[in-house]
Amino acid sequence: MSTTMSTAMNTVTSSLPSGAAPQLRLPSAPRLRWSACHSRWAAYALLVCLITASVALSVLIERSSGSGMTRLVHLFDIVALLTGAFLLYHVRARFRVEQQLVHQAGHDPLTGLAHRRSFEARLRSLPVRPHAVVLGTIDRFSRIVGGYGHGFGDRMIIGLTSRIRQAAEARGGEVYRLDGANFAILYQGRLDSPEFDAAISALRAEVGQPYVCEGHEVFTTLSLGAVCYPQDGAEPEILLRNADAALQAARQAGGDTLVHYSESLNAQAGLRLDLEAQLRRAVERQELELHYQPQQSLSDGGLIGFEALIRWRRGEELVSPAHFIPLAEESGLIVSIGEWVLEEVCRQLSQWQADSGRRLVVAVNISPRQFAAPGFLAHIEALLASTHIDPSSIELEITEGVMMENAESAIVLLQRLRALGLRLSIDDFGTGYSSLAYLSRFPIDKLKIDQSFVRNMGTVKQQSAIVQATIGLGHSLGMTVIAEGVETEAQRALLHSWQCDEIQGYHYSRPLPARAALNFLQGSVQLRAA
Template sequence: MSKQTILIVDDQPENLVLLESGLNDMADVVTCHQPSKAMQVAFECDPDIILLDIEMPDINGFELCKIFKAHVKTRAISIIFITSHHDFEHESKALALGAIDFISRPINLSVCRIRIQNHLRLSAQERQLTNAYKALQSEKEHLHVTLKSIADAVIATDVEERVTFINPVAQRLTGWNGNSAIGQSITTIMNLFDASTNDVLINPVSVALEEERVVAMALNAKIVSRQGREYRVTDSAAPIKDSCGKVTGTVLVFQDVTESIAMATQMSHLTNHDPLTGLPNRLLLHDRLMQSIPCNIRTNTKLAVLLIDIDNFKYLNDTLGHQVGDKVIFQLSQRLEELCDAHTSLSRIGGDEFVLMSSGINSSNHIDVVATQIATLAGTPMKVGGEEYKLSVSIGISVFPDDASNEQELLRHADTAMYRAKTLGRSRFCYFSDELQSEVDQRFQIERLLNKAIEEQTLEVFFQPKNNLATGELVGAEALVRLRDENNNIIPPDAFIPLAEETGLIHALGDQVLHQCCKAASRWLKEGNPVRVGVNIAALQFSNEQFYLNIQQALKTYQLSPKWLELELTESALMHDFDMTRTTLQKLSDTGVSISLDDFGTGYSSLSYLRFFPLDVLKVDRSFIKDMLNDDQAKNIVDAIIHLAHSLNLQLVAEGIETSAQLETLKSLGCQEGQGYFYSKPLPIHEFEARYLSNNAK
């Protein structure tokens, strides 16, 4: 609470000095020795208490008190007279004018301070009560306006099911106005029936009161208004509880879905159009392609399909929310429709994918122009909720009859070209070619190898040691999966891990790696070489409802204590499904499994994850380690992450240590553990055991 203020009005300077010095530790003291200026001073300082002398020239204290009490800005201020008069007449007059106290001279400063302190306390309490009342009235008015303004119907009742509030929407649907509805039984003003049988339905308010829980209305319900109009409705009733948990009534919220049900007759439109943008969907696009191809054959012209995909749209959606993402999609669709004419149509075929179909083309330059226009329209910043967002798109182009002979090939080849455009960077377009087809074939070959390796359980797991930076001793190992081709050559993980995620094979791959790691860790432990093994977990693995059970089963199968297993996740994994991921990780953490956040510092919301997820380990991304000796900013980031980890009692592991200089710098900064080629590259299990475990076996 801010410091209170006392205004002292007295024409004698010595009195002002005495009182100011005696009271200035209790409040801010403002003095005025000219009664004629007292009102102006009061306006400026807004005092809690005014001390008035009675005998003053020009305007005496009584007259000044009348002036204060007559003005709206000062009438509520507490006034205390200080005077040498001791008679009943003066004291009575002072109190009659609105003064709250009367202090006689000569002043006993101790008694005066106590009395002033008491009045200050009363004044503060009065202000608090006034402010609380104003806040309560404001909140009440805001709630009242909100309930009256929302589009849903709202009715509140007491515990006897009598209506205590009904908003305008509910009044319209029931046919009862506010005054006549208040006090009526809910069953009187809300006639609820089954829309098919016309049977009377139990109002959910009754069930909500009886069972003290949220209750939804029966399906296929309708209400009949006081005037006989029928409305199809959906609703729910919830008990209202006071601060002690006692039920004091209910609130019923319902919506008029009459028009929504009528819209069911328009399902043919919804079947062929995207509900967000209103554009044709994939089904209608196929139909239009089938109609356009014969026309282009007859006119000896070309048909182009441009597949448009928004770059990194998933991150925008996950970071800002689907509501913002939907608005961005809608605005982009409106912009792209500007390119449509009699020979061009736009479709939305996926979350962030559009297809522009252009027929009757005589020149390939036309396609280049259209693709450039698409990139320009998408790259122009768009405003959503007062914020600007700049997009980029990748565009894949397939042309009939050059690249395909039917509509399915056109779309498939455009999709292939679009993925190539993504690899080239943002705001690019790419035509389909035989070379691209060759890459697609190679992709299918890797997918075949991956399927075979998973089926035959021939995936290999390499282990890269984690070392204590101070002592150099082994403290753990990161497991890294490897895939070999027919010639026994290792296929890089970045060539098959994304493919495994796209095809859904990541679940089987992850399970196989998990079991190999648990098996190895269990054997090492029995041989007297305890090693905690870190297993990388992909984002999509959390979408498997059996993920938690699979880990528990693997630990049980190999009789491995959870403390020897560490799950390494990237921030993209945490972003996949926030609530489900958090719940799953908490369950795993509760069993003793360690949770590590990989590549820390490179994601979007690293610090928020430290609050919401049960993390044990942070792994500093190798990009910072690589640059920290030549880039002060990178070094400062590493230093900040180390301090952050220490303050949160998290273990810290530096990735990608390659030189002794990097090692010494990390040690000086207080980093405990690390891994990288300075110690060892990832090794096949037999080499890892020979180098790190055989000498330690008991």
């Protein structure tokens, strides 16, 4: 054995545990992949060899023998041709299947577009020159699927991605489907170029055209988030993370918009994640509390009830509902928070009625997700049974948009709530879309005029007309009408002259903590007694 081999063997043996027998690991032979392409060329070669051999044999036999042997050779030729054709047919079939499998491995089976892994591979191979990476989603697509079914949703995805592909490829873009209603587009060039602006405008215009299927006409919009390669990230993971941050900002802005990435978006996303984690612990840490804003009757000036408004006391800071309610709605925490609010209102009502001896009504806002939750009705039934609260003391405020999203099922649920004895009101009336035909079918007790109309009704003629028309509409349907956001005596006087029934706002009182609200209630009782 050579010195080099001995040294190598000693090194291997010394690295083994004591008592272990040395084992030699020989390099394995390279594996060859025999694909359909190789089989096809092998079949061609075999066929050529057979034909060449048969022709040569035929010539030799023709010269040395008679015609009988020649006929046998021709028969052999025919058999060889049939065998080669049969082999070639199956090789070509295998080749087609293999090509289909290769295509399916890199493409979405529903739309035929390249999928996420292909998109990430494309990002890794980008040359170092500016590219615009756009992530998009179809706004409110889950509502379409909920209304018309998954089959309709799949057909709509096929139709819309075809439009997106045509519009993007016409401007040099490459389209990929990521998942669900999410897609990605890769453009050459910078985000601040006129060509990119024109491409996005053409894309949004194409998608904005109504989609007609099975007799339904559906209008859609896009939320888009854009980053620039390599400025906003050279690695696919970083690019996708930043583009997704911009996309989420577009969705939070209400959709139908394009947001360009900036570093502040990641900071905002991090803050939202921290806020969500803290919000999940807020209920068990008893950091949530309710404030109660009094509501006044315009007929006698007396207190008629309160609206319960949630607050989050995080340490010494009182977090505004505008900051955490949208986050709770988006994350689904609003369902459990809404259940806590109803439980707390029932507990507080029992205490107030015991302390004051007076019956009053407390209004509670019901979020869209809470209204649509499967256990919403069962929770209220169980709560009324356990607390023995008079159901007419609780008023559920529901926005008109929630009712109109699925009007027929909303009517059924509202009727069941009304059958329990609960009072029902439409919150922020006038800010959404209501069908008067449906409005007359809703078992509603009260309309609440949104403060955006009340704020300028004394100076803007159109808003004054809307407020008066809403009051007249509510009365014609047998409903009580309340206006929120009343802050001045002039606004109160106008509403009184228009025969509005009730008001709520800073002019009468700010939202009060529970103890202060009890004092307000007791003062109102004493004033009425006097």
